[in-house]
Amino acid sequence: MAFLADILSRVKPSATIAVTQKARELKAQGRDVISLGAGEPDFDTPDNIKEAAIDAIKRGETKYTPISGIPELRKAIADKFKRENGLDYKPEQTIVGTGGKQILFNAFMATLNPGDEVVIPAPYWVSYPEMVAICGGTPVFVDATLEDNFKLKPEALEKAITPKTKWFVFNSPSNPSGAAYSHDELKALTDVLVKHPHVWVLTDDMYEHLTYGDFKFVTPVEVEPALYDRTLTMNGVSKAYAMTGWRIGYAAGPLPLIKAMDMIQGQQTSGASSIAQWAAVEALNGTQDFIPTNKKIFEGRRDLVVSMLNQAKGISCPAPEGAFYVYPSCAGLIGKTAPSGKVIETDADFVSELLEAEGVAVVQGSAFGLGPNFRISYATSEALLEEACKRIQRFCADCR
Structure with missing residues (x-):
C-alpha cells in the first residue's frame, strides 16, 4: 500500500509469534497440536508477587x-x-x-x-x-x-x-x-x-x-x-x-x-x-526461593528433550547450558522425502512438514539466522515434551 512507510519493506514479522499463532489456529480447528514455539515459562507468577500487585491496587498506585x-x-x-x-x-x-x-x-x-x-x-x-x-x-x-x-x-x-x-x-x-x-x-x-x-x-x-x-x-x-x-x-x-x-x-x-x-x-x-x-x-x-526449584524442573526437561532428540534419525542436539531452548540440527534430513511426498530442502520445509504430519509446532532455524536447525522451547510439561519428541522421532523415521 502506497501510504505505508518504506521501512516496512526491511522488516519481517516475528517467526516465533507466527508459529505460535499458526498452532493456535490449528488447535481451534480441532487438530491435536503440541506447540513448542513460545519462549514463555509454564509456571504461574509466584504468590508473593501477585499479592504485591493486589496491595498496590488497594493502595491506589494507579x-x-x-x-x-x-x-x-x-x-x-x-x-x-x-x-x-x-x-x-x-x-x-x-x-x-x-x-x-x-x-x-x-x-x-x-x-x-x-x-x-x-x-x-x-x-x-x-x-x-x-x-x-x-x-x-x-x-x-x-x-x-x-x-x-x-x-x-x-x-x-x-x-x-x-x-x-x-x-x-x-x-x-x-x-x-x-x-x-x-x-x-x-x-x-x-x-x-x-x-x-x-x-x-x-x-x-x-x-x-x-x-x-x-x-x-x-x-x-x-x-x-x-x-x-x-x-x-x-x-x-x-x-x-x-x-x-x-x-x-x-x-x-x-x-x-x-x-x-x-x-x-x-x-x-x-x-x-x-x-x-x-x-x-x-x-x-522478595524471596528468590522458587528460582532454584524451577531451574531443577527446567534442567530435567532439558535432559529429557536432548536425550530423545538425539535418538531421532537425522537429528543432532547439543545440551545447552541455559535458557529453556534447544537448537538441534536437522541437516541429516535435508534432501529426504517427508511422509507427504514433499522433499525437505530447508529447515523451514522440515518445520512445516513436521507440523502437517505430526502436529508438533517448532520454529525454523533460518528465522534465527543459522540453519539447518530448529528451536524447541521446553517451557512446558514433561508429558507434553515426551509426546512431542516421540512424534518427532516417528516423523524422522518416516522420512526416506
Missing part, C-alpha cells in the same frame, strides 16, 4: 509513573545489580520499560544513525535485526556454529568490527540456542572489545537465572570493568519470575544513554504499568 520507573523499582534494580553481579549503578542510571523489547528498541532508537553497524552473533533472537533495521542501522551477522557450541569466537568478532560498528549485541544464555558463556569465554570477547573504544555493548541477560549444573553466570562489565562506560546491561522479570504478561524489562548503563532513552520513552509510552512495577519491586526484593 496513576502515571515517572517515565524511567518508580523510585522504588529503580532502587531495587540498582540493588539487584550490586547484589548479584557486583556492579555499581545509581538508581538514576537505571530505566524501566514495557518489557525487554522496549529497552532494546529505545537504546537503538537513541543511538543509531543511517550506516551505523550492529554486530549480532547468529543464531540470534528474531527481534534484534528487525529493531536495528527499524532504527536505521545495519545488522552485521557473525556465525556462532554448532561445532563451536553456538558460541562466538573472538577472531570472528574482531573480523566483524569496522569503523562503522556502533554496537555489539550479546545474549547469554542465548535465545535460541541456550548457549551460555563461561567467564573465560566471555573474557576472550571482552579483550577484543577493549581494543575498539568506539564499539558499545548491549548485553541481554534475560535468562541470567536459568543456567544448569555448575555453570556460573557472568555479565560483560563484571568480567571487564573497563567496558562500564559503554555497556547497557538489560534484564527483566519475564523469564525467571514467570512474569511474561506483566511486561517489565529494565536496564542500567551510562547516564547520558539512560537520559536519551528516557526522552524517547517519554514521547512513546511514558512509564510502564504502575501495578506491574510494584509487582517487579517484590520480584527483585
